[in-house]
Amino acid sequence: MILNAMIDFFSNGITGASGWQVFLFTMIVTHITIASVTIFLHRHQAHRALDLHPLPSHFFRFWLWLTTGQVTKEWAAIHRKHHAKCETDEDPHSPVAKGIKKVFFEGAELYRAEAKNQETLDKYGHGTPDDWIEKNLYSKFSWQGVVLMLFIDILLFGAIGITVWAVQMLWIPVTAAGIINGIGHYWGYRNFECADASTNIVPWGILIGGEELHNNHHTFGTSAKLSSKWFEFDIGWLYIRILETLHLAKVKKVAPAPKFLQGKQVADLDTLQAVIANRYDVMAKYAKTLKQTWRDELKSLRERGELESSFLKSARKLLQREPGKLEAPQKQQLSELLEHSKALQTIHEMRLELAAIWERSHFSREQLLQQLQDWCARAEASGIQALQEFSWRLRSYA
Numbered sequence: 228m229i230l231n232a233m234i235d236f237f238s239n240g241i242t243g244a245s246g247w248q249v250f251l252f253t254m255i256v257t258h259i260t261i262a263s264v265t266i267f268l269h270r271h272q273a274h275r276a277l278d279l280h281p282l283p284s285h286f287f288r289f290w291l292w293l294t295t296g297q298v299t300k301e302w303a304a305i306h307r308k309h310h311a312k313c314e315t316d317e318d319p320h321s322p323v324a325k326g327i328k329k330v331f332f333e334g335a336e337l338y339r340a341e342a343k344n345q346e347t348l349d350k351y352g353h354g355t356p357d358d359w360i361e362k363n364l365y366s367k368f369s370w371q372g373v374v375l376m377l378f379i380d381i382l383l384f385g386a387i388g389i390t391v392w393a394v395q396m397l398w399i400p401v402t403a404a405g406i407i408n409g410i411g412h413y414w415g416y417r418n419f420e421c422a423d424a425s426t427n428i429v430p431w432g433i434l435i436g437g438e439e440l441h442n443n444h445h446t447f448g449t450s451a452k453l454s455s456k457w458f459e460f461d462i463g464w465l466y467i468r469i470l471e472t473l474h475l476a477k478v479k480k481v482a483p484a485p486k487f488l489q490g491k492q493v494a495d496l497d498t499l500q501a502v503i504a505n506r507y508d509v510m511a512k513y514a515k516t517l518k519q520t521w522r523d524e525l526k527s528l529r530e531r532g533e534l535e536s537s538f539l540k541s542a543r544k545l546l547q548r549e550p551g552k553l554e555a556p557q558k559q560q561l562s563e564l565l566e567h568s569k570a571l572q573t574i575h576e577m578r579l580e581l582a583a584i585w586e587r588s589h590f591s592r593e594q595l596l597q598q599l600q601d602w603c604a605r606a607e608a609s610g611i612q613a614l615q616e617f618s619w620r621l622r623s624y625a
Contacts, residue, residue, distance in 0.1 A: 240385035249384055253391050257398040258436075260294045263287040264403060265436035265463040266470075272355055273303040276451035277467060280475040288356065292365045292372035293379075295399050299361070301342040304352035308341070309408075310448055311351070313423040319347075320408040323424050327413045334404025402435045411441035418455055419446040419507040420514070420549045430459040437463035446507050447482035455482060488625035494603055499596045501624035503585045509624075510582065513617060517574055520613040521546050524568050533567050546571065550579060573609055577602070 244252070267287035270276045279287075291297055305319050314323040319341040322330045330337065341347055356365075365372075373396060380388030380395075406428070415426030425445035432439040432453060440453040440461055447455075454461035470476035485505040491498070502509055525539050534542075542564045545557055553561065565572040584598050599621075606618035 240381065240383045240388060242383050244384055249387055249391060252383075253394050256294070256391075257395060259290060260395065260398060261402065261434075261436040261438075262463065262466055263290050264295075264399060265438055266466060267291070268297070268299065268302045269306065269438070270451050270463070270467070272299055273306040274449050275354070276449050276478070276480055278477045278479060279470070283470060283475050288361075288365060292369070293376045294373065294395050296369045296373045297399070298342070298366050298369055300348060300352040300355040300366070303355050304348045304350070305338060305341050307351040308347050310445070313425075313445070314412070320404070322409050322413045327409055330412075331405045331409035334408050335400035338404055403438070407435060407438050407441060411438075415442070417442045419443070419511050421446040421507060422549075427459075430456070432459070432461045432463065437461035443482070449480050450482040451478045452481045486625050487620075487623040489623055491623045491625070494596065494599050494622045496592060496596055498622060498624050499592065499599055502599065502621065505624060506582075506585050509621065510578075512620070513578060513581065516617045516620075517611075517613045520570065520574065520611060524571050528564075528567055534564070539564075546575065550575075570611055573611060574614060577606060577609070577614065 242248075266277075267279065267284065268291070271279050271284070288299065291299075308317070309319055309321075312318045314321045316324050318324055320330050320334055320337045325337070373392075376395065377389070377392045380392040382388070384391060410428055411426060412424045413426070415428045416430075417426055419442060421442065423445055425442045427442045428439040430440070437453045438444070440455070440459055443455045443459070444450070444453050451467055452461060452464045454464060467476055467478065471478060483504050485508050486501070494502075521543065525543055528534055529536055529539055538560070542560055545553065545561045545564070561575075565575055581602055584595055584602070587595065587598075590598075603618045603622055606614045606621075609615065
């Protein structure tokens with residue numbers, strides 16, 4: 228009888244759950260882990276985008292100790308360094324610097340190696356929990372939590388609990404270290420031409436808690452909300468809003484939403500401030516507004532036969548790329564293209580001049596305003612309809 232009871236326990240655990248119930252449990256607990264990472268470690272600790280009430284804060288810390296064994300100070304420090312040194316050799320996990328295969332398949336190893344770098348922890352780990360329970364449990368016995376989770380899974384489900392535990396242990400290394408840090412800087416779409424290679428993997432941030440919207444995050448790093456466009460969904464933001472409604476969280480900052488004053492004839496200091504605050508939106512709209520003009524010019528060049536079709540096809544993408552990211556051969560190709568089109572040359576040069584306005588920090592506000600007004604005047608005198616329409620929109624930022 229005892230033997231049969233032991234066999235039954237190792238087969239079904241104390242719950243006797245079916246296969247579908249075990250699967251559902253696994254999906255729920257791994258999602259709680261993802262929510263804990265994105266809300267607590269990422270948005271709250273690393274970027275201070277929101278404040279958390281002690282109740283959810285302590286829950287997230289305890290849950291992460293059980294399911295990941297990650298130390299808050301290490302995670303926050305490594306992530307902050309990633310932003311500070313993004314896409315350079317000092318970036319702890321950049322596929323641009325280290326290669327996509329290295330980051331995707333060995334992301335967890337890169338994390339552990341950087342966690343041993345005391346200089347990183349000292350420089351970037353400030354402001355993280357340093358209370359009694361952190362010192363005497365979470366940081367001191369970081370691996371004991373995941374062992375406790377193993378016993379809990381086996382107790383609940385028997386032998387299959389080992390598989391449940393294995394999935395829990397792999398969930399963050401695969402999704403965060405591999406997919407977000409790897410694919411999120413390698414493949415996807417971009418809403419904003421920020422200074423790094425970050426991408427949005429898909430517009431629905433559900434499976435990885437909203438972290439799929441990685442280009443949005445790198446553009447507005449301290450925003451508690453990661454979605455930007457109307458068609459994007461950030462489930463982590465939904466959870467934060469629920470916590471805020473329950474007075475368990477307080478959002479400190481979100482990305483600026485552009486506002487417009489229709490019929491505004493002259494750019495003023497308010498326009499300048501709004502344009503600088505929304506510079507990523509400005510440049511994204513510039514590329515979108517002038518895309519058809521680029522296509523028309525390229526079609527004209529193709530019909531005139533001045534340049535080969537293969538050359539034009541590869542050069543088309545260069546017009547939409549951030550100029551500072553182009554390699555020497557790409558810059559040469561772009562230069563050759565611009566020599567054959569006055570309109571494309573004007574569009575490209577105006578783009579560089581517009582971006583330079585908010586980079587001239589040593590200029591006074593009045594000088595920057597004069598440059599913005601001059602830019603609008605030249606855009607509207609260019610004879611390029613799309614550029615004129617963009618200038619009219621630019622003047623309406625408020």
